[in-house]
Amino acid sequence: MRTEASLLETERLSIGYRLKGGRESLVARTLSLELKRGELVCLLGPNGVGKSTLIRTLAGLDEPLSGRIDLDGQDVRSLSPRQRARMVSVVLTENVAVGMLSAYALVALGRHPHTRWTGNLLAEDRERIEWALRAVGAEDLADRQVGELSDGERQKVMIARALAQDASVLLLDEPTAFVDLPRRVELMRILSDLAHRDGIAVLLSSHDLELALRCADKLWLMGAGGAIQVGSPEGLALNGQIAAVFASDSLDWDSEQGNFRLYREAKFSARVFGEGEAALWTRRALSRIGFGFSEADGPSLEVRIIRNEGKTSWRVRAGDRARDCSSLDALIEWVQRNLDRK
Amino acid sequence: MVERKYSYWFPVLGLGVLAAIVANVSLGSVWISVNELVGALVGSEDTDPVKSSIVIEFRAPRALTAALAGAALSVSGLMMQTVFRNPLADPFVLGVNSGASLGVAVVLLLLAPMGVSLTQELGLSGQMAMVLAATGGAAAVLAVLLLFARRVDVMSLLILGLMISYGIGSIVSLLMFYSMADRLQAFFFWSYGNFGNMTWSQLKVFAPVIGVGLLATVPLIKLLDAFLLGEHYAQSMGVDITKARLAILGCASLLAGVVTGFCGPIGFLGIAAPHFCRFLFRTSEHRILLPASVLVGAGIALLADLVAKAPGLETSFPLNAITALVGAPVIIVALLRQRNLRKAFGG
Numbered sequence: 001m002r003t004e005a006s007l008l009e010t011e012r013l014s015i016g017y018r019l020k021g022g023r024e025s026l027v028a029r030t031l032s033l034e035l036k037r038g039e040l041v042c043l044l045g046p047n048g049v050g051k052s053t054l055i056r057t058l059a060g061l062d063e064p065l066s067g068r069i070d071l072d073g074q075d076v077r078s079l080s081p082r083q084r085a086r087m088v089s090v091v092l093t094e095n096v097a098v099g100m101l102s103a104y105a106l107v108a109l110g111r112h113p114h115t116r117w118t119g120n121l122l123a124e125d126r127e128r129i130e131w132a133l134r135a136v137g138a139e140d141l142a143d144r145q146v147g148e149l150s151d152g153e154r155q156k157v158m159i160a161r162a163l164a165q166d167a168s169v170l171l172l173d174e175p176t177a178f179v180d181l182p183r184r185v186e187l188m189r190i191l192s193d194l195a196h197r198d199g200i201a202v203l204l205s206s207h208d209l210e211l212a213l214r215c216a217d218k219l220w221l222m223g224a225g226g227a228i229q230v231g232s233p234e235g236l237a238l239n240g241q242i243a244a245v246f247a248s249d250s251l252d253w254d255s256e257q258g259n260f261r262l263y264r265e266a267k268f269s270a271r272v273f274g275e276g277e278a279a280l281w282t283r284r285a286l287s288r289i290g291f292g293f294s295e296a297d298g299p300s301l302e303v304r305i306i307r308n309e310g311k312t313s314w315r316v317r318a319g320d321r322a323r324d325c326s327s328l329d330a331l332i333e334w335v336q337r338n339l340d341r342k
Numbered sequence: 343m344v345e346r347k348y349s350y351w352f353p354v355l356g357l358g359v360l361a362a363i364v365a366n367v368s369l370g371s372v373w374i375s376v377n378e379l380v381g382a383l384v385g386s387e388d389t390d391p392v393k394s395s396i397v398i399e400f401r402a403p404r405a406l407t408a409a410l411a412g413a414a415l416s417v418s419g420l421m422m423q424t425v426f427r428n429p430l431a432d433p434f435v436l437g438v439n440s441g442a443s444l445g446v447a448v449v450l451l452l453l454a455p456m457g458v459s460l461t462q463e464l465g466l467s468g469q470m471a472m473v474l475a476a477t478g479g480a481a482a483v484l485a486v487l488l489l490f491a492r493r494v495d496v497m498s499l500l501i502l503g504l505m506i507s508y509g510i511g512s513i514v515s516l517l518m519f520y521s522m523a524d525r526l527q528a529f530f531f532w533s534y535g536n537f538g539n540m541t542w543s544q545l546k547v548f549a550p551v552i553g554v555g556l557l558a559t560v561p562l563i564k565l566l567d568a569f570l571l572g573e574h575y576a577q578s579m580g581v582d583i584t585k586a587r588l589a590i591l592g593c594a595s596l597l598a599g600v601v602t603g604f605c606g607p608i609g610f611l612g613i614a615a616p617h618f619c620r621f622l623f624r625t626s627e628h629r630i631l632l633p634a635s636v637l638v639g640a641g642i643a644l645l646a647d648l649v650a651k652a653p654g655l656e657t658s659f660p661l662n663a664i665t666a667l668v669g670a671p672v673i674i675v676a677l678l679r680q681r682n683l684r685k686a687f688g689g
Contacts, residue, residue: 060578061574085579086580092575100625101625109567109571112564117561119567
């Protein structure tokens with residue numbers, strides 16, 4: 001389905017480090033990947049698998065060990081650093097010391113590959129800087145000192161700097177790493193807008209599986225050994241690839257919920273009667289304190305969720321003891337107290 | 343919009359430097375009025391010929407030297423602080439001053455007692471021999487470090503410079519240990535720094551070299567800005583890191599090395615002046631900081647030299663003691679006003 005030429009394409013790319021004495025430390029080999037216009041791609045994988053190395057290699061900060069990278073159909077080795085910088089921009093994971101700069105001045109640095117040797121900003125440059133600030137919703141930060149911004153605000157400004165570079169490929173290494181959840185969602189929305197509205201090819205590495213599953217057009221799933229599976233988030237979830245890459249002894253992929261579950265051996269079994277949110281969180285609470293929900297063995301605990309005049313209450317029964325609880329906290333407390341007695 | 347806020351500081355600083363030059367020339371063991379000063383400069387017949395000759399032969403070259411050296415050290419310090427991303431980097435982080443001191447120590451403490459005198463054999467004045475020795479020593483250290491600059495990252499370079507300084511320092515102190523007191527005194531005198539030894543014929547070399555060095559920083563402004571985000575970002579914006587690093591470090595060390603060669607190792611100025619500019623303009627952009635550093639560096643050097651001359655007193659002070667006295671409070675004030683330097687350098 002090649003409706004559009006790839007903005008970035010790799011052919012048998014091997015990444016890693018060159019060590020002393022000509023030896024190589026290979027991170028991943030023979031990667032053939034492509035990024036298309038208007039695509040938001042999430043690079044997912046456990047820690048230390050080589051996501052940063054891949055991003056840095058694609059950005060031109062590390063040399064590939066072998067293979068080739070094409071930007072817009074041209075081999076990067078035939079491009080000058082300046083030409084390359086006009087095609088790929090990057091937001092790195094390192095928390096940079098930005099100096100005493102206004103957000104505007106920081107974003108203006110992105111115009112580096114476009115301005116002449118004096119670095120003077122022309123009207124066209126200023127337009128692009130203002131567009132970049134607007135695109136990430138940071139126009140009112142323009143006059144603030146970067147050192148005074150919150151982590152989320154600074155990350156927006158760093159993305160705006162990359163956008164000001166006017167490249168059609170935007171690479172981000174863990175852009176949401178130091179940011180709280182609402183800000184993370186906001187950043188993902190901004191990135192997805194940039195891809196879909198402005199036609200930029202966006203590749204970001206992330207730890208945040210749930211968010212990536214919801215936002216990405218495509219996943220690059222990097223497993224141990226550096227092999228990369230490419231596909232839609234839903235497809236990779238359905239065929240069990242995500243579970244294979246991430247699952248471990250203590251983490252269980254829940255394919256119905258589309259997320260991971262902390263795996264705990266169930267000591268007791270329970271049955272929850274009821275629907276909706278209340279039932280979901282009741283099950284979660286019970287599983288946290290050691291209950292499983294298998295139908296096989298007779299349940300040692302029964303919880304019935306009762307809705308009465310808009311109020312929710314829990315009727316809980318364990319053997320011959322029973323109790324009505326008016327809150328989930330009260331239920332948890334009762335269950336724990338009665339479990340201890342056993 | 344941002345520029346307008348800053349613009350009035352430049353005329354103020356310019357006038358300040360001008361006033362500092364006038365004060366530096368007028369005040370000293372002999373006081374010279376503004377009328378006499380103007381008279382001496384235009385060659386008026388009414389002016390006392392003694393005072394006229396003091397102005398022309400001694401005071402004017404001294405003030406000019408101070409202004410140029412201050413500007414050079416300040417710009418050099420600014421570039422080093424940016425490239426090394428370290429608020430305490432000074433023009434001498436790569437060890438050019440230790441190279442210069444080794445050169446001078448070899449001439450004064452090793453060759454002279456052995457009966458080798460550059461003064462006689464090369465027909466140089468004693469002062470010029472020191473200048474050559476110091477500049478040569480600085481250049482040698484610089485050459486070694488720039489060779490490394492291609493291969494290691496900036497942090498390693500910083501440590502390498504430090505280690506080379508320590509190594510050379512120990513050689514110098516060995517030379518001092520085995521030297522006679524009068525030789526040592528000459529060496530100490532050099533190490534205090536001095537703007538007053540410059541003659542017009544030396545200025546004919548010094549001024550153009552510093553001028554060219556300062557002009558050479560103009561095309562580096564854009565590169566220096568790119569370095570504000572660190573080398574990785576600079577690289578991602580199309581900067582050839584190795585070349586840029588060589589150009590910036592080369593230029594900065596050249597300025598510092600030449601000043602050290604002619605005036606001795608002058609401390610503190612190169613750290614303090616850029617901080618003062620950041621504090622004044624509240625920015626790290628080099629198109630503002632660089633010209634500001636030229637003016638502030640020149641101004642501080644002129645004032646420090648004026649204090650060192652101790653007008654009205656029967657004595658004078660070592661220049662380096664004064665630059666430290668002037669420089670340290672500037673750094674402290676800048677620090678307190680900015681709350682912390684991490685804001686200026688992130689981190």
